Amino acid sequence: MNWPSTPDEAVALQLEMAPLVDPNPPAGWQPRTAAGLDVAYDGDKLCAAVVVVDLTSLETVDQAVVPGVTDFPYVPGLFAFRELPALMSALERLTTSPDVLICDGQGVAHPRRFGLASHLGVVTGLPSIGVAKTPMGRYDPPGPDRGDWTELRDGDDVVGRALRTQKDVKPLFVSIGHRIDLDTACARVLDLAPKYRQPETTRRADQLCRQALVLDR
Template sequence: MVANDFRDQNGMTMRVHRPESWPATAEAAMALQDELRPLVDRTNPRAPEFRTVAGLDSAYDESGVVAAAAVVLDAATLRPLETAVAHGTTDFPYVPGLLAFRELPTSLTVLEKLRTTPDLIVCDSQGLAHPRRFGFACHLGILTGIPTLGVAKSAWGDYTEPAPERGASTDLLIDGEVVGRALRTRTGVKPVFVSIGHRIDLDTACAQVLALTPAYRQPETTRRADRLCRQALLDLPDPHRPV
């Protein structure tokens, strides 16, 4: 595994641990998830003061071209501070539970382009709420060391519908274990599913998601990164030659 240090404009360093190679098969990918799962920190090792928060998202075309986007917001005002995009390719097949192996290589590239080291990364994916308790948000947190959480539009596991008002939540369970929460971010609107990724606790994760959803169901980080990566994919002059 290769560690690349990137010092931001405030002198902080983000260390991206980029593997020298990625699994080529679903079996190898699942084995790696099992190997890395014990490294996930399910607690918050510092006071939960997040000044900057980043969102990540990716878009694809049928040939396997990937466009990834990162958007960094001021956590207090949700004002955009920085954006970046990166392009790559993937030939890893779509397998439920193995999203990370299609998206992570290009996601790491886009993080390396940032001048700002975010205090928190919000992923449009699962974290602990995953069949092997190691979704994309967990994997990204392990590779960057940055607190991460996942906000998904659908759920693995079982839950009861939360009360209709904004802020209501219920536990999300897999095999009887609490792995996340169904969280209502808009009154009367379908909940989102929040789970920790790395170096954050579930209460803090849900509080951050509510702070990022003042007007819409999805966090502002996700909404903006989604628009940016989709546009970046459309902007490629030749979808078979990433730039």
């Protein structure tokens, strides 16, 4: 199927692609770098940014920003269709391929098990993690300490975790995107968030696309 032009077509594409999500990590996979992705908006204009970070030192090793326009309106459940094109072109401008994508939104914690992180993962073939600030599902509050977590459920399915990345700070909602397991996904998110609620990847991508949006006008 081609790129959808209506919400109905978008839903159909998600239903068609959801079975392509692979919950198994690549054989012997040991990620050294992680890419954070984010988009900032100004009316119908936007900027997408990707920042690649070394998982051990947390230093930025690569980054890219691209301008664009909003094609798709924001519709809950169809968020990916708004940001995916711009994020893909930003990814194409990196000089090296990151080992895992850290996405600002859900992975399989989604009505059709195919949120932004899963969509990006399947399209790129890269392992991906969904890290959302608000849940799409039900959960009980995790304990107050960094690393505490509870299950995020959609009906009877466990689709992710409510993960506390800092003591007494609102939890993040982590779900697998593609080619990764939930334990590993949460461990890497904690690695990337030693000091703040959000992973360093997301924080830097957020900062980069915002400043690019300003300079571009």
